[in-house]
Amino acid sequence: MHKLDRYCLPSTLKEAVAELNAPGRKAVLFGGGTLAVKTLPPSADTAVDSRLLKLNYVKTDSKYLTIGAGTTFTELLEKPAVKTWASGILHQAAFAISSRMVRDMGTLGGNLVRPYPYNHFPCLLLALDAQAVVAFKGKTQTVPLAELWSPKLMPLLGTKAILTEVKIPASSKNLSAIFEKFSKTESMWESYAIVTVAMEKKAGVCRSAAIALGSAVPTAMRFPKAEALLAGKTIDETLAEQAAAQAAAALPKLTQPEKADYVRGLVQVLVRRAILQAFAK
Amino acid sequence: MPKTVKKSNAITASNGLFTVNFELNGVKTELLTKPGETLLDLLRRSGLRGTKKGCDTGDCGSCTIILDGKTALSCLMLAVQANGRKVTTIEGLGSPAEPHPIQTAFVQAGAVQCGFCIPGMILATKALLDKNPSPTEPEIRHALDGNLCRCTGYVKQVEAVQIAAQALKKQPKKKGK
Numbered sequence: 001m002h003k004l005d006r007y008c009l010p011s012t013l014k015e016a017v018a019e020l021n022a023p024g025r026k027a028v029l030f031g032g033g034t035l036a037v038k039t040l041p042p043s044a045d046t047a048v049d050s051r052l053l054k055l056n057y058v059k060t061d062s063k064y065l066t067i068g069a070g071t072t073f074t075e076l077l078e079k080p081a082v083k084t085w086a087s088g089i090l091h092q093a094a095f096a097i098s099s100r101m102v103r104d105m106g107t108l109g110g111n112l113v114r115p116y117p118y119n120h121f122p123c124l125l126l127a128l129d130a131q132a133v134v135a136f137k138g139k140t141q142t143v144p145l146a147e148l149w150s151p152k153l154m155p156l157l158g159t160k161a162i163l164t165e166v167k168i169p170a171s172s173k174n175l176s177a178i179f180e181k182f183s184k185t186e187s188m189w190e191s192y193a194i195v196t197v198a199m200e201k202k203a204g205v206c207r208s209a210a211i212a213l214g215s216a217v218p219t220a221m222r223f224p225k226a227e228a229l230l231a232g233k234t235i236d237e238t239l240a241e242q243a244a245a246q247a248a249a250a251l252p253k254l255t256q257p258e259k260a261d262y263v264r265g266l267v268q269v270l271v272r273r274a275i276l277q278a279f280a281k
Numbered sequence: 282m283p284k285t286v287k288k289s290n291a292i293t294a295s296n297g298l299f300t301v302n303f304e305l306n307g308v309k310t311e312l313l314t315k316p317g318e319t320l321l322d323l324l325r326r327s328g329l330r331g332t333k334k335g336c337d338t339g340d341c342g343s344c345t346i347i348l349d350g351k352t353a354l355s356c357l358m359l360a361v362q363a364n365g366r367k368v369t370t371i372e373g374l375g376s377p378a379e380p381h382p383i384q385t386a387f388v389q390a391g392a393v394q395c396g397f398c399i400p401g402m403i404l405a406t407k408a409l410l411d412k413n414p415s416p417t418e419p420e421i422r423h424a425l426d427g428n429l430c431r432c433t434g435y436v437k438q439v440e441a442v443q444i445a446a447q448a449l450k451k452q453p454k455k456k457g458k
């Protein structure tokens with residue numbers, strides 16, 4: 001039995017944060033609602049719909065590509081900057097969201113704030129060193145993306161605090177990048193692994209590389225030791241294999257522990273392949 | 282009778298019910314909904330059973346509606362979220378006596394078997410063709426990728442969208458259709 005007795009549509013961030021923090025009330029923020037509707041706690045009494053907050057935008061300046069948290073995947077697909085940024089992997093990841101209706105309804109914010117292992121964007125944006133901007137009690141705070149999933153911040157998001165936008169450093173614009181999702185069928189949300197590799201290259205040398213993994217692990221992660229192996233080197237099969245083995249060895253608890261052997265092998269293959277493809281681009 | 286209390290862009294439930302005011306198939310409509318009720322359940326409870334309940338989890342697309350010009354899954358929306366918006370269901374498109382060209386095209390192409398997925402498919406097609414009157418085959422497949430069909434192999438449905446696109450180009454534009 002739901003206790004919901006108030007549905008509000010604030011038009012400013014201030015109003016929305018105030019609704020979420022109203023004394024004696026238990027509010028839930030709605031983006032597109034694709035997860036919120038089915039996971040609404042029975043104790044929630046207020047639904048705060050973010051639809052009028054105008055958080056759907058994509059902007060570029062000399063420092064960042066900034067994406068509003070309320071941007072739907074369909075809106076992302078329509079933005080020219082997204083088409084080409086970092087070899088087009090943001091576009092590719094939005095295009096691969098499993099259903100047209102979810103692309104029309106679901107937002108980037110919802111994808112990041114409740115980072116189901118299978119979600120595309122936690123892994124992808126981790127590889128691009130994205131930052132998250134969070135509004136909470138009259139202040140906005142910019143934090144590294146991974147902090148969204150910290151035990152301190154995560155419970156506040158959508159109940160007391162709002163993710164307003166994601167900032168992707170301009171330095172990632174021309175990175176040579178690969179996004180690969182490995183699932184039983186192309187149109188499945190659930191997958192075995194999502195790998196993102198983003199590489200800066202100059203004169204036939206990899207200057208730096210980011211390797212991120214989603215899906216196989218409960219929370220998207222990077223592999224600093226494997227990345228360090230690639231920095232400043234010309235990449236060949238042997239080096240890519242070494243880095244991939246390093247990544248596989250660094251895997252923590254898996255999302256599907258019963259398939260550990262298969263998933264570890266798969267991650268190693270996907271990482272090696274993505275490194276070679278990014279370097280060859 | 283429960284009453285809608287409007288206060289700074291908010292609706293408050295009265296006697297455990299929200300009053301939702303929205304445009305349903307071009308007609309201003311007021312309906313009462315329980316907290317937590319989905320738009321799908323409200324529509325079906327109100328007699329609009331063309332919107333189907335397949336999975337109720339967002340996976341099948343049979344509950345697809347058009348919401349302010351975009352597709353939406355009515356099983357993943359609270360009914361109260363429809364307040365102030367424009368909703369089109371299959372009943373808003375055509376009737377057996379006067380079918381919409383997309384409906385005619387689905388029949389013509391033999392794209393309908395049991396018919397359960399078809400309202401969702403047709404609304405997804407409508408949203409596609411409103412935006413892109415000449416879609417390519419990959420564009421059609423991508424636009425219908427959220428609508429599952431257990432009977433056909435999708436080939437006839439892609440054909441139906443192509444036939445509908447041609448038919449609509451020949452038609453003078455009707456408002457809201």
Ligand SMILES: Cc1cc2nc3c(=O)[nH]c(=O)nc-3n(C[C@H](O)[C@H](O)[C@H](O)COP(=O)(O)OP(=O)(O)OC[C@H]3O[C@@H](n4cnc5c(N)ncnc54)[C@H](O)[C@@H]3O)c2cc1C
Pocket residue numbers: 028029030031032033034035036037050069070096097098099102105106107108109110111112113114118119120121157158159161162163164188189190338339340
């Ligand atoms: C059928 C189906 C298929 C899917 N397939 C894929 C897929 O292939 N790939 C993929 O990556 N994802 C997939 N998803 C997940 C989908 O991307 C997410 O459900 C969606 O992004 C969530 O966004 P939303 O706006 O609908 O969030 P909502 O459902 O509105 O909210 C989800 C949660 O996040 C909170 N929240 C939302 N926005 C904010 C914000 N700005 N600040 C703070 N808190 C916020 C809400 O309070 C709520 O707790 C799928 C989902 C479904 C239902």
Ligand code: FES
Pocket residue numbers: 333334335336337338339340341342343344345354355356357
């Ligand atoms: S009933 Fe809504 S997607 Fe299946």
Ligand code: FES
Pocket residue numbers: 392393394395396397398399429430431432433
């Ligand atoms: S025609 Fe039967 S499910 Fe599609």
